[in-house]
Ligand SMILES: O=P(O)(O)O[C@H]1O[C@H](CO)[C@@H](O)[C@H]1O
């Protein structure tokens with residue numbers, strides 16, 4: 328009897344060891360897949376990679392090389408599929424500083440690391456116009472102010488996605504805005520972009536003739552980003568609404584404090600109240616070009632901006648810089664959560680847990696994109 332007890336026990340132990348091994352094996356496979364995804368971006372070996380963008384200039388394939396002048400990059404000296412082929416998220420905002428900060432922040436949020444003695448390289452430095460940082464599958468670019476500036480950047484980034492054969496990249500603008508009837512500090516996610524006449528189209532002149540491109544944004548993406556807001560944790564509101572895109576900060580936004588002003592306070596109040604009655608929640612200066620160019624290329628796009636004042640209460644921005652800096656992080660937090668969720672909690676991947684293991688962190692060291700040595704710079 329004692330003998331058979333002992334063999335029962337051995338048998339049970341052997342079973343448990345077997346089960347544990349199976350669990351460890353399954354987890355190692357998941358970890359390996361995760362590390363591969365972080366390194367290589369989206370599912371590489373499913374099918375031969377072709378770009379998923381639509382409606383692009385048919386002459387692009389004839390441009391050998393294609394020079395992305397304002398980014399200081401070209402297809403002859405840079406191997407686009409190798410360097411940018413893994414990009415899944417293209418995030419953009421007005422200033423180089425904001426986008427560099429966001430690059431470091433998103434790196435931490437998605438569990439990537441670079442050596443403490445390196446810093447992220449501005450990949451568009453040679454162009455001397457925009458800044459561009461790459462953190463694994465996330466590209467972070469500054470776009471300057473206004474539709475002409477962001478449209479130049481978008482033409483070149485969309486061509487980059489094409490040459491790099493990127494699959495379904497998502498574009499997100501992370502910005503600031505003037506709120507319409509929303510408390511300062513509120514994050515506004517745009518449902519669509521409209522011009523000063525509330526027309527949902529970006530107008531450009533081609534050969535002197537007006538051409539209008541629809542400025543719709545991806546509703547599903549807006550909802551997904553909104554769902555990343557946690558009302559229990561975040562001490563700010565997040566709303567979805569229409570965004571008015573102006574071509575100027577002063578007269579185009581009905582301010583009374585520009586160098587010129589040929590209307591009255593009453594005219595301004597009437598206009599802003601009309602906007603509010605038409606579900607316009609904010610005013611900024613890039614969403615029309617952003618929405619039009621992304622949707623023309625069949626790219627899912629979202630605009631996520633924090634309101635730095637309520638325009639119904641005034642024009643001047645009196646909030647201290649330290650507070651503005653904190654508010655500026657709010658859209659970044661939501662977008663970084665969205666990226667993290669998309670990378671690690673993708674239903675198709677059946678992943679229920681994000682990586683906590685040091686293995687991931689070690690494996691991803693130096694995988695945060697292009698880096699260059701800098702003396703004793705900390706990544707965070
Ligand atoms: O969202 P950011 O980049 O802050 O840009 C907003 O702020 C600038 C005006 O101050 C405009 O470009 C407007 O769109």
Ligand SMILES: O=c1cc[nH]c(=O)[nH]1
Pocket residue numbers: 503504505506576580610611612635
């Ligand atoms: O009022 C504002 C604030 C930020 N950006 C704008 O374009 N307008």
